[in-house]
Ligand SMILES: Nc1ncnc2c1ncn2[C@@H]1O[C@H](COP(=O)(O)OP(=O)(O)O)[C@@H](O)[C@H]1O
Ligand SMILES: Nc1ncnc2c1ncn2[C@@H]1O[C@H](COP(=O)(O)OP(=O)(O)O)[C@@H](O)[C@H]1O
Ligand SMILES: [Mg+2]
């Protein structure tokens with residue numbers, strides 16, 4: 222159900238950015254860390270419900286999953302999501318759908334240990350949810366605005 | 370005088386990296402944030418004194434200054450070192466040579482305010498001291514090892 | 518363009534926001550923020566101390582997980598006080614994190630909470646870091662600064678007071694653990710103070 | 721390849737290292753680390769609480785700047801205790817920082833200090849964050865965990881104890897603010913405890 226909050230955040234952010242520009246938003250591309258396991262169908266459903274009567278009225282939401290790279294600051298080794306799959310599965314099993322990293326991917330260091338030295342001193346690339354792209358129609362032309 | 374500690378750090382790090390490799394180090398390139406105002410002459414003098422009788426015996430130290438980019442997390446604006454020059458000069462004036470950011474560039478947010486909104490909520494790119502390059506001679510050939 | 522920041526801002530927009538703060542630990546911030554929330558009534562109390570997570574412990578809510586609805590994280594309700602804490606997300610796990618992850622978690626906790634009271638009260642962790650910087654970039658809050666009478670606490674808390682004044686905020690200051698009743702005799706184990714002080718009260 | 725990390729590691733190599741810790745603030749870590757340093761003797765006491773910087777305040781060294789020599793940051797000397805604190809770098813300025821800057825400052829303080837005693841004692845900030853993670857990647861330390869008898873403190877400190885045990889470290893636990901002498905009567909304002917407890921002592 223957290224997906225509703227994510228849709229809300231996306232819409233509010235794009236509305237705030239659109240402000241009083243004379244545009245129609247055609248597409249929003251959202252980047253999410255794959256291990257948040259957001260349910261894309263619920264997310265799109267929520268987005269479609271909440272976007273009504275706004276500059277996002279005709280907008281499509283595209284969700285792109287990002288696999289993070291992990292680096293251990295204790296031993297220096299790098300690893301991928303696949304190397305900690307068992308650990309993540311274990312946490313999901315304990316908590317169910319609304320598991321901690323579903324809400325807050327940045328909590329990963331508290332729940333994941335380095336597969337080499339066991340430390341929690343882990344840095345992730347791409348742990349944040351990002352709006353990576355907005356496509357707008359302005360004066361009959363569709364153009365892409367990239368974001369970080 | 371802090372430059373002696375910096376030279377010590379560089380030498381120990383390269384020695385640790387060299388370990389028991391059969392090499393001769395010819396050059397070490399050190400990146401430092403420009404606003405740390407390290408004295409390059411003292412730094413080189415200390416390096417030359419402390420490198421003796423090691424694989425760094427013949428090594429040269431090159432120092433490259435990095436101008437950081439600043440970004441305010443409060444208002445979102447970006448700015449350069451030049452935009453906060455007066456603030457930095459004021460701190461140097463208060464403390465003298467061994468001013469806080471000489472030791473710890475990462476202290477900058479405590480002493481610098483965003484020129485647009487006055488917030489201390491500032492992120493810096495390139496605030497760390499880095500060994501950017503090592504040139505080694507191995508089996509009569511000189512090659513460059515790049516670091517992060 | 519930051520979705521969580523935007524959502525957090527919107528959630529707090531138009532609310533009366535207070536932050537119970539100190540640069541010093543163990544002065545009674547969590548106890549006082551809990552008492553204030555209960556006293557004010559119809560308040561959402563958000564526990565921003567992401568390592569200590571004391572608020573649910575004070576209310577006997579340990580081990581409980583927050584329910585999540587379309588409206589977000591549903592607070593625990595105690596009388597007219599609505600409580601949100603990271604412990605309702607992580608259960609009884611410890612939260613150990615590098616510094617760079619702190620602000621995202623604080624922003625997320627605010628952004629995703631279901632806030633439908635007109636008053637919001639934050640219980641902050643000690644220190645002068647992201648807890649203050651995050652709050653400042655999201656909302657205009659009224660600071661309530663807690664200290665004890667000890668010289669150490671006063672000097673440390675002075676850092677925060679100076680910072681707040683520089684940012685144009687005049688804090689309300691509370692002195693806690695001010696004195697104790699030793700069989701009718703007033704004892705001040707942590708030092709002298711001026712103004713109104715809250716007693717050391719085992720109850 | 722991290723120069724500061726390497727230098728910090730080398731500075732602590734072969735030393736007997738203790739860390740006075742707690743996940744909870746205001747339990748007496750700074751007071752106890754100061755007393756321990758004075759008691760042990762010939763000890764370097766490094767104040768890793770970069771926001772509070774309480775140690776110089778406890779020793780009457782406020783406002784003093786560290787001298788810097790070819791050997792690095794020269795500690796303040798009190799009897800046979802050598803004290804290093806960020807306040808000796810920033811003077812009476814507050815230190816407000818985003819979380820991502822914390823670890824660099826902690827590593828720098830250790831790396832650049834002139835450490836010539838065989839025993840090093842760290843006074844840590846509250847929380848479960850960089851203070852512990854930084855120390856762990858630099859040195860093998862003996863943890864001394866401080867709590868008060870209160871239920872809140874015990875539960876919060878339990879996070880740290882669990883974490884340390886998971887990392888293969890068995891902490892020594894000290895109970896502070898355990899009781900108070902009220903005209904010959906023992907009063908326990910913060911709760912019951914087991915084992916040895918340090919009193920609330922205004923002296
Ligand atoms: N007025 C008081 N009387 C007695 N005990 C108190 C009082 N205020 C706080 N305490 C106790 O002191 C400790 C620290 O309080 P807490 O609210 O957790 O401080 P902080 O949030 O500032 O770290 C807790 O054990 C708490 O129960
Ligand atoms: N045993 C004690 N008796 C009386 N006061 C104490 C005692 N231990 C600590 N204090 C006081 O309690 C407060 C918190 O102590 P401090 O050492 O700063 O805790 P921490 O470092 O854990 O935050 C300080 O004001 C200190 O003077
Ligand atoms: Mg608290």
Ligand SMILES: [Mg+2]
Nearest residue numbers: 643644646647
């Ligand atoms: Mg902090």
Ligand SMILES: [Mg+2]
Nearest residue numbers: 749750769774
């Ligand atoms: Mg302390």
Ligand SMILES: [Mg+2]
Nearest residue numbers: 846847849850
């Ligand atoms: Mg911390």
Ligand code: NI
Nearest residue numbers: 222223224319
């Ligand atoms: Ni969900």
Ligand code: NI
Nearest residue numbers: 370371372467
């Ligand atoms: Ni210098």
Ligand SMILES: [Zn+2]
Nearest residue numbers: 293296335338
């Ligand atoms: Zn590792």
Ligand SMILES: [Zn+2]
Nearest residue numbers: 441444483486
């Ligand atoms: Zn700004």
